[in-house]
Amino acid sequence: MILSGKAKLAGVMGWPVSHSRSPRLHGFWLDRYQIDGAYVPLAVPPEKISEALRALSSLGFKGCNVTIPHKEAAFEAVDRLTGRAKKIGAVNTVMVDENGGLTGDNTDGYGFIENLKAGAAGWRTEKPAAVLGAGGAARGVLVALQDAGVKNILLTNRTKQRAEALAADLGGIEVVDWSERSDCLEDVGLLVNTTSLGMSGQAPLDMTLSGLNAEAVVTDIVYSPLKTDLLLKAEQRGNTVVDGLGMLLHQARPGFAAWFGVEPEVDDALRSFVLEDL
Ligand code: ATR
DSSP states (O other), X not given: OBOOTTOEEEEEEESSOTTOSHHHHHHHHHHHTTOBXXXXXXXXOGGGHHHHHHHHHHTTEEEEEEOTTOHHXXXXXXXXXXXXXXXXXXXXXXXXXXXXXXXXXXXXXXXXXXHHHHHOTTOOTTSOEEEEOOSHHHHHHXXXXXXXXXXXXXXXXXXXXXXXXXXXXXXXXXXXXXXXXXXSOXXXXXXXEOSXXXXXXXXXXXXXXXXXXXXXXXXXXXXXXXXXXXXXXXXXXXXXXXXXXXXXXXXXXXXXXXXXXXXXXXXXXXXXXXXXXX
16 A cells, blocks of 8 residues: 555545445555555544535545435535436535535446446347336436436336336336336346345345346346345346446446546456455
């Protein structure tokens, strides 16, 4: 690690923040690119988030990531928003400009699409995509899919009103009953799980894939376990699967580039390093 008096500083604000993989991930890149800088965990309670973000500039920070539960509060606290942050309604990356102003970006959807492109070269945006879940993570995925040119999106969620509200807000999305989630897969080119189902310690995702066509790509934003039951089932049928770890790795790239001035690469060495600690 290089850490001089001129080191560039960034970090991640969360509450709690101890679970965050971001310090490990950015630390790997700082070492790899021999950058004079540091990326630190910042445990910030919810009532202090605005104050903490404002302090970034006084402390000489280049910016930070914000994670649960601060993404919506950061959206309100920054001075400017990128277009994608506006659409998603939440901020996960903050940049401090030369005058101390704060720009809020959201790179979750970017990370999702980059991961998909890297893991499923054959994925075609012309085909419909089916998305499970209607929480904050789903919103990022839906915006990213629309921005990538997917015209046809099926959205299904246990609480239908939530899916309907999201569909009404974003437009061009068809809501399907949760009970029909296994029966709407015939034409889809992409199936995405954005719910917490299938995550270690959570209920399993009860889903039948027999109606899914063989060319469809299946991805899960859950990365613990790395191969969720959904991905295992899809893989057994011969579908291309993309695990959720790459989304975490790719979403970190724009922030790193902005703060430290190097476009970082996602590769197997980084994946293995982050995996060792999952
Ligand atoms: P996030 O911001 O990570 O998306 P969230 O807003 O809590 O988190 O959303 C979690 C998603 O998982 C929701 O789509 C939720 O469905 P509801 O809107 O009906 O709550 C879904 N989810 C969680 N537990 C579930 C379960 N047991 N069965 C079906 N869906 C579930």
